[in-house]
Amino acid sequence: AQKVTQAQTEISVVEKEDVTLDCVYETRDTTYYLFWYKQPPSGELVFLIRRNSFDEQNEISGRYSWNFQKSTSSFNFTITASQVVDSAVYFCALSDPRGGGSQGNLIFGKGTKLSVKP
Amino acid sequence: DTGVSQNPRHKITKRGQNVTFRCDPISEHNRLYWYRQTLGQGPEFLTYFQNEAQLEKSRLLSDRFSAERPKGSFSTLEIQRTEQGDSAMYLCASSSGGQGGKNIQYFGAGTRLSVL
Numbered sequence: 001a002q003k004v005t006q007a008q009t010e011i012s013v014v015e016k017e018d019v020t021l022d023c024v025y026e027t028r029d030t031t032y033y034l035f036w037y038k039q040p041p042s043g044e045l046v047f048l049i050r051r052n053s054f055d056e057q058n059e060i061s062g063r064y065s066w067n068f069q070k071s072t073s074s075f076n077f078t079i080t081a082s083q084v085v086d087s088a089v090y091f092c093a094l095s096d097p098r099g100g101g102s103q104g105n106l107i108f109g110k111g112t113k114l115s116v117k118p
Numbered sequence: 119d120t121g122v123s124q125n126p127r128h129k130i131t132k133r134g135q136n137v138t139f140r141c142d143p144i145s146e147h148n149r150l151y152w153y154r155q156t157l158g159q160g161p162e163f164l165t166y167f168q169n170e171a172q173l174e175k176s177r178l179l180s181d182r183f184s185a186e187r188p189k190g191s192f193s194t195l196e197i198q199r200t201e202q203g204d205s206a207m208y209l210c211a212s213s214s215g216g217q218g219g220k221n222i223q224y225f226g227a228g229t230r231l232s233v234l
Contacts, residue, residue, distance in 0.1 A: 004160075033220050043207060045161070045225035052220060091160050095220070105151065105174070106223060108160030 002027045004094050006109035013082050014117050021077045021112045023092030029053075033095040034068065034075045035106065040088045051075065082116045089113045120144060122226035124210050130232045131200055138196045139229045143212030150193050151223060152185055153209040154178065161209050167193060200233045207231075 003026040013019045025034065036048040049059065051068050059066045063080045079086055093106040123142040131137050143150050148169050153161035164183070166174045169190035179185075182200075187193040197204055207228040213221035 035222075037225075042227060043230070044227040045209065045211075047222055047224060050220070050222055093160070105163040105166060106153075106161070108162070110158065110160050 002029075002094055002107050004092050004107055004109035006090075006092055006112050008112045009110070010113045010115070012115045012117065015084060016081050017116075018078060018080050019082050019114065019116075021079075021090050021092075021114065023075045023077065023109060025073050025075065025092070025094045027073075027094060035093040035095070036066070036075075036077050037091045037093060037108075038088045039091060039111070045091070048077075079114075082114075084116050084118055087114060087116045122210055122212055122224055124208075124226035124229050126229055127227065128230050128232075130234065132234050133202060134199055136196065136198045137200060137231060138194055139208055139210075139231075141193045141195070141210030141212075141226060143192070143210070144224055145191075147212035147214050147224075148190065149213045149221065149223075150187055151211040151213075152193070152195050153211065155207040155209055155228070156205075164195075164208075197231075200231075202233045205231055205233045 005024045008022055032053045034051045037045040038048055039045050049066055056068050056070055065078045067076045089111045091108050091111045093108045125140045129137055150167045152164040154164055155161040163176050164179050165185050167187040170187050182198045185195045207230050209225055209228045211223035211225045213223045
């Protein structure tokens with residue numbers, strides 16, 4: 001069965017600290033996509049990144065970086081020099097591989113609530 | 119505003135009443151998804167449209183739930199005879215065509231339903 005596990009329910013850091021959010025996934029499919037979304041208190045899920053299963057290069061976007069390791073089925077997200085505006089719930093998601101991924105339904109983890117204190 | 123729009127943002131209803139939510143996707147997107155999110159959980163897939171065709175329904179979508187996308191543009195989600203367990207945030211997302219698994223889904227702000 002496809003599954004996404006975000007073991008960290010809540011993380012609290014002080015501004016300017018680095019923080020890593022963990023994501024472990026399970027799938028039997030060889031072609032799949034992984035995503036990270038941010039959900040601020042307003043409720044709208046904001047897309048952050050998409051990664052396909054054949055691209056294991058790490059990616060950096062400003063203060064955000066992602067570490068994809070297929071060998072450990074992990075797709076971790078690091079925020080460098082965290083800011084108060086980073087406070088939100090962060091979700092890792094896996095595209096549903098049924099039908100070769102044609103539907104594209106997302107399977108989400110339970111999310112990690114990040115609180116960044118000034 | 120060219121993002122996904124959902125109305126209403128909040129809905130309070132009494133148990134047993136019917137409710138309807140609306141989602142207006144990003145205009146050029148042919149795929150539309152409904153998800154449900156309860157407190158402390160990630161969104162869970164409910165149903166999916168490609169244009170006007172409803173191609174998949176989750177087992178979470180009981181027969182009290184019905185969704186439509188009559189002209190392949192906006193969509194409605196109706197819940198009949200609401201129950202307290204239906205209280206949740208209902209999220210809509212849209213994406214462009216092509217192989218679905220890689221498509222980026224863009225989400226609306228959701229409709230928060232409270233059933234008293």
